[in-house]
Amino acid sequence: xxxxxxxxxxxxxxxxxxxxxxxxxxxxxxxxxxxxxxxxxxxxxxxxxxxxxxxxxxxxxxxxxxxxxxxxxxxxxxxxxxxxxxxxxxxxxxxxxxxxxxxxxxxxxxxxxxxxxxxxxxxxxxxxxxxxxxxxxxxxxxxxxxxxxxxxxxxxxxxxxxxxxxxxxxxxxxx
Numbered sequence: 001x002x003x004x005x006x007x008x009x010x011x012x013x014x015x016x017x018x019x020x021x022x023x024x025x026x027x028x029x030x031x032x033x034x035x036x037x038x039x040x041x042x043x044x045x046x047x048x049x050x051x052x053x054x055x056x057x058x059x060x061x062x063x064x065x066x067x068x069x070x071x072x073x074x075x076x077x078x079x080x081x082x083x084x085x086x087x088x089x090x091x092x093x094x095x096x097x098x099x100x101x102x103x104x105x106x107x108x109x110x111x112x113x114x115x116x117x118x119x120x121x122x123x124x125x126x127x128x129x130x131x132x133x134x135x136x137x138x139x140x141x142x143x144x145x146x147x148x149x150x151x152x153x154x155x156x157x158x159x160x161x162x163x164x165x166x167x168x169x170x171x172x173x174x175x
Contacts, residue, residue: 041091046076053078053086058104059150060172061086067169068093075099083110084150090166096158098166107151111135114153115142127167134160143167 046063053061056078064071070093079085083105090098101114111118118137125132125143135142135155142155143163154167 041072041074044073044076046073046088049076049078050088053084054173056080057084057086057102059084059102059147060174061102062100062152062170062172063088064090064100064166064169065171067166090156092156092158092162092166094158094162096156096162098154098156098158098162100166100170101153101155102150104150107146110151111142111144111153115144115155116140118142118155125164127164132167 050061050063057080061078067090072091073088074091075087075089077085077087083103085105086100086102088100090100092098099114101110103110115135115137116139118135118140121134121136123134125134127143130145132143132145132154135144140155140157141160141163142153143160144154145152145167152170154163154170156163158166
């Protein structure tokens with residue numbers, strides 16, 4: 001019977017050890033700050049990048065004008081060595097992501113990359129007298145404008161209403 005007593009004692013010691021470990025983990029968890037809110041994205045000033053892109057690109061580079069302060073520019077880049085690629089990312093007022101992408105890259109490849117594989121819907125809409133094509137995808141939706149020599153894609157996680165709002169605000173230096 002001595003063997004049964006030592007097994008019970010070992011099981012009891014293991015349960016007590018596990019209980020102490022869980023208690024310690026719980027206390028530690030309580031004292032670690034938990035911030036479940038979204039990170040505060042830094043607003044970027046893209047004016048210099050825009051001027052540079054407009055001087056260097058072979059097409060009219062577009063950027064929004066007249067959007068409310070609730071639209072927050074969060075990323076910008078111009079890569080002249082890669083098809084004069086212009087990118088301007090925004091956080092929309094509803095917290096969704098919207099990006100303006102322009103390039104001289106072959107439209108089929110460029111659209112596929114920038115829309116993250118969204119499919120052409122066959123639907124179009126008129127914005128400022130130009131025909132934009134709608135694309136829908138699992139991750140991003142998009143409005144696409146194919147001009148002679150360049151393609152403009154307004155894409156992101158935002159609704160088509162927000163994408164349209166961005167497309168309506170786009171202006172080039174010649175506008």
